[in-house]
Amino acid sequence: MSRFKSDFLRTLDERGFIHQISDEAGLDELFAKETVTAYIGFDPTAPSLHAGGLIQIMMLHWMQQTGHRPISLMGGGTGMVGDPSFKDDARQLMTIDTIESNIASIKRVFANYLSYGEGAKDAMMINNGDWLRDINYLEFLRDVGRHFSVNRMLSFDSVKTRLDREQSLSFLEFNYMILQAYDFVELNKRYGCRLQMGGSDQWGNIVNGIDLGHRMGTPQLYALTSPLLTTASGAKMGKSLNGAVWLNPDMLSAYDFWQYWRNTEDADVSRFLKLYTTLPMDEIARLSALAGSEINEVKKILATEVTAMLHGRENAEQAAETARKTFEEGALADNLPSIDVAKSELEAGIGLLALIVKAGLAASNGEARRHVQGGAVRINDVAISDERKIIGSGEVTADGVIKLSLGKKKHILVRPA
Numbered sequence: 001m002s003r004f005k006s007d008f009l010r011t012l013d014e015r016g017f018i019h020q021i022s023d024e025a026g027l028d029e030l031f032a033k034e035t036v037t038a039y040i041g042f043d044p045t046a047p048s049l050h051a052g053g054l055i056q057i058m059m060l061h062w063m064q065q066t067g068h069r070p071i072s073l074m075g076g077g078t079g080m081v082g083d084p085s086f087k088d089d090a091r092q093l094m095t096i097d098t099i100e101s102n103i104a105s106i107k108r109v110f111a112n113y114l115s116y117g118e119g120a121k122d123a124m125m126i127n128n129g130d131w132l133r134d135i136n137y138l139e140f141l142r143d144v145g146r147h148f149s150v151n152r153m154l155s156f157d158s159v160k161t162r163l164d165r166e167q168s169l170s171f172l173e174f175n176y177m178i179l180q181a182y183d184f185v186e187l188n189k190r191y192g193c194r195l196q197m198g199g200s201d202q203w204g205n206i207v208n209g210i211d212l213g214h215r216m217g218t219p220q221l222y223a224l225t226s227p228l229l230t231t232a233s234g235a236k237m238g239k240s241l242n243g244a245v246w247l248n249p250d251m252l253s254a255y256d257f258w259q260y261w262r263n264t265e266d267a268d269v270s271r272f273l274k275l276y277t278t279l280p281m282d283e284i285a286r287l288s289a290l291a292g293s294e295i296n297e298v299k300k301i302l303a304t305e306v307t308a309m310l311h312g313r314e315n316a317e318q319a320a321e322t323a324r325k326t327f328e329e330g331a332l333a334d335n336l337p338s339i340d341v342a343k344s345e346l347e348a349g350i351g352l353l354a355l356i357v358k359a360g361l362a363a364s365n366g367e368a369r370r371h372v373q374g375g376a377v378r379i380n381d382v383a384i385s386d387e388r389k390i391i392g393s394g395e396v397t398a399d400g401v402i403k404l405s406l407g408k409k410k411h412i413l414v415r416p417a
């Protein structure tokens, strides 16, 4: 049983999106009883978001799926300042031209996850430059600035490390919190927005908005943050060895995007299926149970599902197909070392450990067994966990070979001779 009664929070909870909520019971009540408008802000620091931002987009997606109204807010105003939260250094200032062109480019991918329009449940794309750029300084200080206590602003974790390390925090950056707080109040006034979501690094900024709302007479506002995600080995989400995993198709092909997900670490597969696909939970449970022997097949499903949402199903399936061909061609390529095994021997069947030793991938059966137990051995790219497995003619692929792999780099083609 879920601790939530609203579809939205139950879904977010079971799929692993929730880090912190400002008033759990109150927010659940609200979602259970009315159509809620909520927003997430995105600053245009690059021409595209990367896979790290996908969790935010997915939260907006689930809002709409469960009957509520999401706002994707582009930071045309806040982007002129730059959020210092948990950042070691000030960001380089962007020109208005860069900000505008980044926004135009970032915007494009949202339509793949949300349906925009004028109706009561249609998503809205809004730019905070619409109100922030016209602010009159003295009026703003008197109407909004007076509600902020500098003492309290200095106490937030998001700026504390900078201050503790005595790294400079410019007055420009220090104002960011106030602008984001003002956005929340403004979105409430304009569109009845009650909830702001974001990554856990946004907590301070969001809570400041709730407080400002109290002082400026909005109804109760709420905060919901998602966990800051890292992969099982501790890497930041959305960064690969080849650089950022961009969402915009002109910055990263569907194929490379697919590959990023295909390379998911074993321990992350189930978590990522919940966060980044819309597969039903019982289907995810079934796939997670297969994770032992068929984990590579499950990773391909993960990759295809995540890619299908962003690039369309056809492109995703094409990426999967290209990957399959590349693998096969790789297996066929004669530059992979090979060993011959007598046909008769294969027909009778040869033990996995003996084959590993024969292929020179281990010096002894004991060493071979440790490789298998460590999950490092694959036959035709499928991980094998049963050390007693008998390898026979059945394993010979259409290409006439068996591909035996140890880890990611060592491959031996076994040729029946």
Ligand SMILES: N[C@@H](Cc1ccc(O)cc1)C(=O)O
Pocket: 040, 041, 042, 043, 073, 075, 078, 083, 128, 179, 180, 181, 183, 184, 202, 205
């Ligand atoms: N500060 C957010 C972006 C944002 C901008 C404006 C807002 O009103 C809300 C959020 C970030 O850096 O990710």
